[in-house]
Amino acid sequence: MGPALSSYESLYRKFTQEFETSGQKGKIIVQVGSATCEKAAGSDLVRQEFAKLIQASGRKDILLKQTGCTGRCAREPIVGVFIPGQIPIKYESVTIHKVQEIFQQHVIGGKPIASLVLDKKTETLYSYVVTICSSNRCGHETARDTQALLKKCLAAHSVPIDAVRIFHSGCLGLCPKDKVGKQHVMMVLPERAIYRFESEQDLDEIVQSHFVNHRIDIKHQIHTDFITEQFFSLYGDVAFFNKQTRLTLRNSGLIDPESLQDYLLNKGYEALARVLVQNDPAAVRNEILRSGLRGRGGGGFPTGQKWINAVTYTDDPIRYVICNADEGDPGAFMDRSALEGDPFIILEGMTIGAFAIGAQMGYIYVRAEYPLAIERLEKAIATAHANGLLGKNILNSGFNFDIEIRLGAGAFVCGEETALIYSIEGKRGQPRIRPPYPTESGLWGHPTVINNVETWANVPTILLYSADWFSRIGTKKSRGTKVFALAGKVKNTGLVEVPMGTTLRDIIFDIGGGLQEGRTLKAVQTGGPSGGCIPAGLIDTPVDYDTLADIGSIMGSGGMIVLDDEDCMVATAKFFLEFTQNESCGKCVPCREGTLRMLEILERITEGKGEMADLEKLRRLGKLIQKTSLCGLGQTAPNPVLSALDNFQEEFLTHIRDKSCPAHKCAQLITYEIDIDKCTGCTLCARRCPVSCIAGAPRQPHVIDQSRCIKCGECFNVCKFDAVLRV
Amino acid sequence: MHADTASRLDADILEFMDACLQKEHPKSYLIAVLHKIQQRYGYLCQSHMDQVAQHMQIPTAIISGVSTFYHFFRLQPRGKYSISICLGTACFVKGADKVLDAFRTELGIELGETTPDGLFSLESSRCLGVCALAPVVTINDKVYSKVNAKQVPELINTVKTEERV
Numbered sequence: 103m104g105p106a107l108s109s110y111e112s113l114y115r116k117f118t119q120e121f122e123t124s125g126q127k128g129k130i131i132v133q134v135g136s137a138t139c140e141k142a143a144g145s146d147l148v149r150q151e152f153a154k155l156i157q158a159s160g161r162k163d164i165l166l167k168q169t170g171c172t173g174r175c176a177r178e179p180i181v182g183v184f185i186p187g188q189i190p191i192k193y194e195s196v197t198i199h200k201v202q203e204i205f206q207q208h209v210i211g212g213k214p215i216a217s218l219v220l221d222k223k224t225e226t227l228y229s230y231v232v233t234i235c236s237s238n239r240c241g242h243e244t245a246r247d248t249q250a251l252l253k254k255c256l257a258a259h260s261v262p263i264d265a266v267r268i269f270h271s272g273c274l275g276l277c278p279k280d281k282v283g284k285q286h287v288m289m290v291l292p293e294r295a296i297y298r299f300e301s302e303q304d305l306d307e308i309v310q311s312h313f314v315n316h317r318i319d320i321k322h323q324i325h326t327d328f329i330t331e332q333f334f335s336l337y338g339d340v341a342f343f344n345k346q347t348r349l350t351l352r353n354s355g356l357i358d359p360e361s362l363q364d365y366l367l368n369k370g371y372e373a374l375a376r377v378l379v380q381n382d383p384a385a386v387r388n389e390i391l392r393s394g395l396r397g398r399g400g401g402g403f404p405t406g407q408k409w410i411n412a413v414t415y416t417d418d419p420i421r422y423v424i425c426n427a428d429e430g431d432p433g434a435f436m437d438r439s440a441l442e443g444d445p446f447i448i449l450e451g452m453t454i455g456a457f458a459i460g461a462q463m464g465y466i467y468v469r470a471e472y473p474l475a476i477e478r479l480e481k482a483i484a485t486a487h488a489n490g491l492l493g494k495n496i497l498n499s500g501f502n503f504d505i506e507i508r509l510g511a512g513a514f515v516c517g518e519e520t521a522l523i524y525s526i527e528g529k530r531g532q533p534r535i536r537p538p539y540p541t542e543s544g545l546w547g548h549p550t551v552i553n554n555v556e557t558w559a560n561v562p563t564i565l566l567y568s569a570d571w572f573s574r575i576g577t578k579k580s581r582g583t584k585v586f587a588l589a590g591k592v593k594n595t596g597l598v599e600v601p602m603g604t605t606l607r608d609i610i611f612d613i614g615g616g617l618q619e620g621r622t623l624k625a626v627q628t629g630g631p632s633g634g635c636i637p638a639g640l641i642d643t644p645v646d647y648d649t650l651a652d653i654g655s656i657m658g659s660g661g662m663i664v665l666d667d668e669d670c671m672v673a674t675a676k677f678f679l680e681f682t683q684n685e686s687c688g689k690c691v692p693c694r695e696g697t698l699r700m701l702e703i704l705e706r707i708t709e710g711k712g713e714m715a716d717l718e719k720l721r722r723l724g725k726l727i728q729k730t731s732l733c734g735l736g737q738t739a740p741n742p743v744l745s746a747l748d749n750f751q752e753e754f755l756t757h758i759r760d761k762s763c764p765a766h767k768c769a770q771l772i773t774y775e776i777d778i779d780k781c782t783g784c785t786l787c788a789r790r791c792p793v794s795c796i797a798g799a800p801r802q803p804h805v806i807d808q809s810r811c812i813k814c815g816e817c818f819n820v821c822k823f824d825a826v827l828r829v
Numbered sequence: 830m831h832a833d834t835a836s837r838l839d840a841d842i843l844e845f846m847d848a849c850l851q852k853e854h855p856k857s858y859l860i861a862v863l864h865k866i867q868q869r870y871g872y873l874c875q876s877h878m879d880q881v882a883q884h885m886q887i888p889t890a891i892i893s894g895v896s897t898f899y900h901f902f903r904l905q906p907r908g909k910y911s912i913s914i915c916l917g918t919a920c921f922v923k924g925a926d927k928v929l930d931a932f933r934t935e936l937g938i939e940l941g942e943t944t945p946d947g948l949f950s951l952e953s954s955r956c957l958g959v960c961a962l963a964p965v966v967t968i969n970d971k972v973y974s975k976v977n978a979k980q981v982p983e984l985i986n987t988v989k990t991e992e993r994v
Binding site: 406 | 856
């Protein structure tokens with residue numbers, strides 16, 4: 103298939119030329135985040151404000167761009183100001199009031215505003231950013247020494263220490279194969295120079311050349327196009343990002359998700375072109391198998407094996423690929439963000455997969471709750487069509503493949519593959535017994551490969567950089583990276599992509615910044631309603647498919663909710679069970695009836711009516727449901743309850759025996775009282791009480807009639823003097 | 830408040846169904862058709878579903894089965910402003926239950942109900958994927974982030990004020 107390469111090359115040339123002639127090069131770029139979360143934080147208004155100011159200024163050298171979500175959700179909207187030759191500056195929590203200031207001082211005046219910078223650590227800005235690769239997964243324990251050494255060298259050459267900021271990054275993957283862990287790698291901004299060195303003398307030479315003579319030290323510079331270079335050169339100076347290894351999310355926050363040009367100029371569609379040129383579907387299947395990629399939707403089934411199965415059992419010529427974007431797990435938003443930030447990578451991954459198994463048609467099954475993701479996908483599909491990257495004769499290779507979007511309609515069970523297939527067929531999404539697996543008999547009875555969004559996003563990367571390269575990241579049984587949606591009681595909520603095997607501690611404390619002041623970690627919930635609660639004591643557990651299963655949770659699709667001492671484990675278990683109970687499709691009895699009975703028991707316990715025997719009943723029922731349910735939803739539904747019982751039995755006992763909820767979450771186990779010393783008699787609580795059970799004359803201490811109190815907490819919420827006590 | 834429930838489906842929706850009928854596996858587009866109808870009319874009324882049944886030659890029982898299976902489909906009209914409180918995990922641990930209670934008290938309606946003046950209806954949603962800004966509330970298409978119970982009366986008043994203008 104020779105024409106594929108020339109078609110890709112001419113497409114690449116076309117976009118490069120367009121880029122060159124569009125005059126984007128050398129321009130000042132103002133980049134505003136644009137994703138559901140960014141918009142919720144007000145990014146649209148910020149973008150409009152910048153547009154107004156740019157227009158009013160009459161400057162033609164300022165370009166306003168949009169990008170997907172960087173994953174730094176808690177600090178949105180995020181605005182990047184990239185002036186050629188200067189360190190890229192990112193501003194956090196930008197409001198329209200700050201736009202004017204940023205525009206005048208920085209964009210026009212060239213002076214960044216230190217106080218508004220994302221995750222600022224100091225009030226001063228610096229001239230250089232040095233990122234030292236400090237992954238210790240390769241056995242390299244000397245990163246901290248490198249920093250000390252660098253500081254020493256800088257001092258020896260009288261480079262002002264304030265001018266250089268030093269950061270540590272996760273593995274950049276830049277060591278030569280035979281010298282893994284023996285060399286040091288660092289990247290210097292704004293020049294984007296990457297240096298590799300072994301000895302102190304090497305470093306001294308680099309410092310002399312780069313920081314003193316302001317010339318790149320060619321002797322130690324390496325030229326590489328490592329995968330996260332673009333991302334790191336923009337975000338390498340933010341602690342939240344530089345501990346991450348961004349493979350699937352590398353373009354999010356970097357490119358305009360609606361621009362094929364941006365995607366193509368960042369290695370987009372190169373993998374597909376190579377695959378089509380090589381024209382060997384079996385080789386693609388084997389490469390994916392060799393990479394060790396496992397399903398990112400939570401099941402962890404080897405992706406390559408799934409693809410091989412789809413061509414092994416039947417010679418049916420009609421085959422399908424499906425992208426499962428039915429991210430129904432509450433507390434997870436990886437897929438939404440990926441689709442909104444880089445839709446083309448999903449299309450490319452699916453096209454490669456379709457070629458590998460000989461499918462002619464692909465479907466993306468996406469939640470109706472994600473309108474922006476749907477809009478971006480639709481645009482991406484149309485653009486890919488217009489450029490010969492989808493449809494008939496893709497890249498002139500003779501390969502035909504098309505993708506259609508199908509909307510979900512709010513049924514969690516449709517994340518299960520057989521249910522999802524029924525839903526695409528326009529039916530009720532109820533799972534069926536497997537086998538036959540969809541790879542044998544799937545959509546309309548034809549062999550079908552279903553992979554999750556994140557799995558598809560990994561495919562082009564593996565084929566670009568090889569299975570060997572991919573399998574060096576992560577742990578032995580879980581290769582590559584995993585994206586987690588970090589939320590709950592953690593400071594830096596957002597999306598985090600880390601190599602498999604990273605510990606929960608690294609994720610929550612190093613990247614997540616730990617908990618809010620004064621709070622202590624109680625548990626980490628992974629895997630959503632199918633997962634479990636990992637107690638704080640197990641925080642040093644490396645996160646991969648197998649270790650999480652060993653400690654009673656699951657990887658799941660990547661939701662990670664941090665719980666602190668104010669969270670009640672019984673109430674949390676009840677919350678998840680309410681969810682699965684509600685989402686149970688009703689087809690099989692253990693799930694439909696069993697979860698309901700478990701929920702009734704939990705409700706009893708949270709209302710103070712629990713009995714000791716309830717704990718044993720919960721365990722027995724839970725195990726029965728796990729063993730006898732038809733599909734994954736039912737089989738995993740008891741997990742949150744069983745893992746809470748295993749790890750936090752004492753808390754259940756307190757609810758049952760002492761009729762008290764230590765976290766003050768369970769309404770029926772709380773009493774509200776008024777502190778007569780603090781009460782000023784303002785009457786506010788008495789007026790707001792829905793059952794009028796608070797009595798007292800104005801300016802006299804009030805009293806709550808406990809026999810009539812419905813424990814709604816309204817008095818506690820409205821009191822301005824903290825006089826209402828919750829005990 | 831709402832279009833006559835016995836009304837004919839709009840021409841473009843009928844055309845969309847015609848287009849679906851031309852494709853391979855036409856009946857698989859049922860959910861897409863129902864989405865279109867709900868988007869236009871706010872909910873799925875019996876008469877509209879019957880028209881779909883006739884037009885696409887799908888038994889009413891199947892349409893009824895599908896429309897009741899998926900939570901996203903509403904079979905009752907909703908208020909002009911649909912308030913949806915996210916009860917996903919992240920919102921839950923950040924106190925979405927209290928926000929919901931505040932809406933209940935302020936509007937005097939329960940989940941799934943509409944105020945007598947037809948202005949507001951109260952719904953819950955399962956995770957909008959905006960977890961980092963929890964708790965999240967949407968009023969029609971507008972997303973409000975980091976909502977707390979105390980802001981609820983103000984939020985409702987804002988909408989009422991806009992309505993009067």
